[in-house]
Amino acid sequence: MIYVLAIFLPLVGATIAGLFGHWLKDKGAQIVTCGGLLLSATFSVIILNEVALKGEPQTIQIFSWIISGGFEVDWSLRFDTLTAVMLVVVTVVSCAVHFYSIGYMHHDPSVPRFFAYLSLFTFFMLMLVTANNFLQLFFGWEGVGLASYLLIGFWYEKPSANAAAIKAFLVNRVGDFGFALGILGVFLMYGSIDFDTVFNATPGKAAATMEFLGGTWHALTVLCLLLFIGAMGKSAQLGLHTWLPDAMEGPTPVSALIHAATMVTAGVFMVARLSPMFEYAPFALDVVCVVGASTAFFAATVGLVQNDIKRVIAYSTCSQLGYMFFACGVSAYAAGVFHLFTHAFFKALLFLGAGSVIHAMSSEQDMRHMGGIWSHIKLTYAMMWIGSLALAGLPFFAGFYSKDMVLEAAFAADSGVGFYAFWMGIIAAVMTAFYSWRLLFMTFHGEPRADEKTMAHVHESPKVMTIPLIVLSLGALFAGYIGYDAFVGTGMNEFWGKAIFVLPTNTAIIDAHHVPLWVKLLPIFVGLIGIGLAYYMYIMRTDMPAKVAAKCWKLYLFLYNKWYFDELYDKLFVQPANYIGRGLWKEGDGTLIDGLGPDGVASLVRNLAGRVSQLQSGYVYHYAFAMLIGVAGLVTLYLYTLG
């Protein structure tokens, strides 16, 4: 019962808050949704205990969804360790964000709508992680996309928010197209889209081939790559990442929930969930690994020079997602999911902390206009430190355990892509530490750069915002330490059960425990270098950044403009699409189709109708004549066809 309740309480909350928001007022909507989420989070912890720790995976059948010929889809909830971990992540972070939003959004005129969206998003995310077949997964997948669209565009009166929402939606469509193709391909191959059926049949299909785009390919590789395109879209991997920074137009709690902790990790979750398929498609795994590693590096470089506090964190998220993917790419799914788990806490913490800063600075987001406020908002400052330490992977914070595990696994994979990923990860780690502390120093230290009025207003956030921060900071502090054994340590096999499948020959995750000492120490070391560099440039020699930027202005501009991805896409896709679209609209649709089609036919019909009406003269002899002609015509026709 609690299994079903945990999933559907957010939906109930969303429905009530969404439909009866006017009547409930802000308070009622908040109580309904936050209450639902609190219960849901509690149940999730219980579920995690039962499913993962006691090892009792469950599948709960709800009803038969679609039966069409040989195509049968049930609606059922799958609870295994992977699901349970995600459940906890989603509900706990969502719960914290819900509470935080009470404070953050209290000025907003449409609070019930916000909470309804938030809960709706949570529900779809839960649908996604409990999916027991591809279609259900897709349902949740699209559902979170929808909720994400609604929340990014929550302040729909802002044109930039609208544009960002549309961009997020469109870029995700590209990924979803691949995903949908992948699902169709799975049905084609297996005749079923049920996870268990597909997974059980996979070993037998290891060598199968299929026709695709005019060539014959290794079937599983094609399917996995298509599915991975979906994951890339949702998880903002290199190429399809452009929507994520723009998505920061949404309210900050949304960024924390959707664009840091949960939805963007759906891709990682999907790859982990489909590990039984990916394991048999080594090439696809390599692609996953390379894409992940490149994203980690790319996003970190861009993060170095951004000035918007939320964008820095957004690129950091992008980069961290890259880590998770390359962990999966070397078959260390457990490490990837472990990093996902810890990352959810410290990144949500960072976002909410940033939100708290923005809140304190009267909605100022540009770090160049901040500085010197640490003494005014000490609690937030402390929280940001914890988050950053965890992100940089300094010892004993959550990120330390998971990030090191990811890097060690990449090293231990002992393959070309593994080394590529390892070194990219190390470089990214330097930069991660650098930009994290750059953010800290620019925001909290130095001379206050904001105007006096703003500075006078700087204040600590209310309790309803700080308590979720503290809860999350506990996660950022201890999640790694607590989870290490179960997720990737000695208790690993027992913990995961059958939720994750790794071929016996892919031993990266096990070997990761036996890598040379320098590999283990290197991430800490580079992290410290990054912090030191940031301290040097932003505390000791504050004129340095400008000098460096001036010296390597080409590189600076390249990074500042995010490698010109947006411009490239604009040139490559948006403008031609616009041009073609305009042409098709004006010429194709307007002139050709409307002219010949609706408008032309309509005027033709009107003309004909006028003529036909004129036949009706009112003279009896005309009528009689028509009848005679008719009968003569029919007889003639008959005789004519006779021969």
Place this chain on the structure above:
Amino acid sequence: MIIQALSFYLFAFVAVAAAVMVISARNPVHSVLFLILAFFNAAGLFVLIGAEFIAMILVVVYVGAVAVLFLFVVMMLDISFAELRQGFLQYLPIGGLVGVVLLAELMMIGGTWIFAPAASTVKANPTPAIDKTTNTEAIGNILYTDYIYLFQGAGLVLLVAMVGAIVLTLRARPGVRKQKISDQINRRPEDAIEVKKVQSGSGI
């Protein structure tokens, strides 16, 4: 035999010629008279094939009643036929074309006349031999037995026609004095006659 053939051609020719005159005569009264002539000749044709009953009916009903009625109507109504005929020429080409086409087709059919081979097996009422029973008797025999349904139906058609004619034309005009026979019969002497004792020499 030769007389029979000759009379057939005579009757047929006159009938067709009269029919042509019906539609081409300028004077409508002439048209009706030609119609009567056509009827007479048709009756003659019926006699030739031994259907004397139908021939008589044709004369009695069509000539005696219908055509005379027509004549009255035509004479009573003041119709300018010249006006009616104005459109004639205008529509002649296309009308003629349709007529010719239909005629040609029907002649074609006539040329391929093949009496259905199985027709005799499905005949409902074989014609009795002429020498055994008269036409009238033969028709009467089946009209009130086999065809009672149609006979009654036709009766209803006539009834409806009558009702229709009355509905559409009968008007109760106020102020018209009509003879009411029942009133006249019901009149008693007391209603009409007053008997007064008159004293002689005093006046009334």
Place this chain on the structure above:
Amino acid sequence: MISLNELMPALPEIVLACMGMILLMLGVFRGDGSTRSVSWIAVLVLIVVGVVLSSVQNGRMTAFGGQFVVDDFAHFMKWLIIIGSSFAILMSINFNERESIARFEYPVLILFATLGMFMMVSANDLISLYIGLELQSLSLYVVAAFRRDSLKSSEAGLKYFVLGALSSGMLLYGCSLVYGFAGTTSFEGLATLFKSLGGTGPSVGLVVGLVFLIAGLAFKVSAVPFHMWTPDVYEGAPTPVTAFFAVAPKIAAIALFIRVLVGPFGVLIADWQQVIVLISIASMVLGALAAIWQDNIKRLLAYSSIGNIGYALIGLATGTEAGIRGILVYMTIYLAMNVGTFCCVLAMRRTGRMVENIADLAGLARNQPLMALALAILMFSMAGIPPLAGFFGKLYIFLAAIEAGLYTLAIIGVLASVVGAFYYLRIIKIMYFDEPAEVFDRSMGREVRAILVGTTLFVTFFIVRPDIIVEGAGTAARMLLAG
């Protein structure tokens, strides 16, 4: 000798004929003051006839030496006719009084027309076909001109009469050709004859006769090109009469059409199919196109009925059981939709005078929302929008056409119904979106309101239990093809 038992199958007709004459007598002796009671009695008679009809109905039976036949098909059609006729009488009661044309002959003539239709539906011989047809037509000519003081009504009656006579002539000419080439007028005789022909095919003259016969019948169902009378007569005749014209005679004529073509001439389907297809296409296209420019709602409904007959003829063109079932379902739904719509037309009355322009409906939704809703539902149904009944009517027809491989016909039908949807939806647009015109008198009359509500409910909730009608129609079609 005919024993009484042999007359049993014709009992409903006998009752109808006798009661018609009795009512005529009653009216003659009681005068025009008795119109109301005569009307109600006539409705009662129709109901009694319906009961008798259902109670004597038992499989396929013939009477009068095979000139008359009763089967499930006839039973189904006769019930539709009874419903159409009773509605026509009920709708007229108040109307005729208001228009001061309340005369007792009206219900009597409707009864006789009904009798004629019964005879048509049950015809099993070319002569009984003709007699039934004439009985019905004569009654209709008279009721069309029933408002004899109105020029339009008289003109309508006269036009109908003249053209009807012409069509009867064609029909008779066709019958005589058929008789001349086949030697029999009995349907059974014709059927045996054609079956015995084997592969040789009928003689040309016979089929030409059939074409003439079809032309005569097509006039009665007002199919193109024999439709020209329809708009003028619909417009000129009093509205209840128009309602009657739109349903009962159409049903009877299409029944006759089916009985003749599928029955004795069923074997010759290859010969008559193309004729029906042509007529059907022409009717659908003309019905859809010509209605667009109409201002008068009765003329519009006339063209609509021409189009509808076109759809029904699709079912006939298939000549299959599914097609005939489709026609029966279609005509049932058509009956309900038309009667309901004419109820609304009857209610279009301002300061005691009838108005008939479509523009007069403007803003009805604000003045009389319930009537506007009913009319909107009926129009949506006529346009064939699911889930209303009209959609299913078309669906069964088109399904049958597809099954029979008449793809062109089905496609043209769908296209025509798209065009047709324009003018149905235009009425809705005028009612709901145009500036309100003056208010109509609120004196619809109880009977009319009840009929309107009933038909609208039928049209709306047909989807709930379509099987009642569809199964009845299926049985009727099966029996017709088997017999």
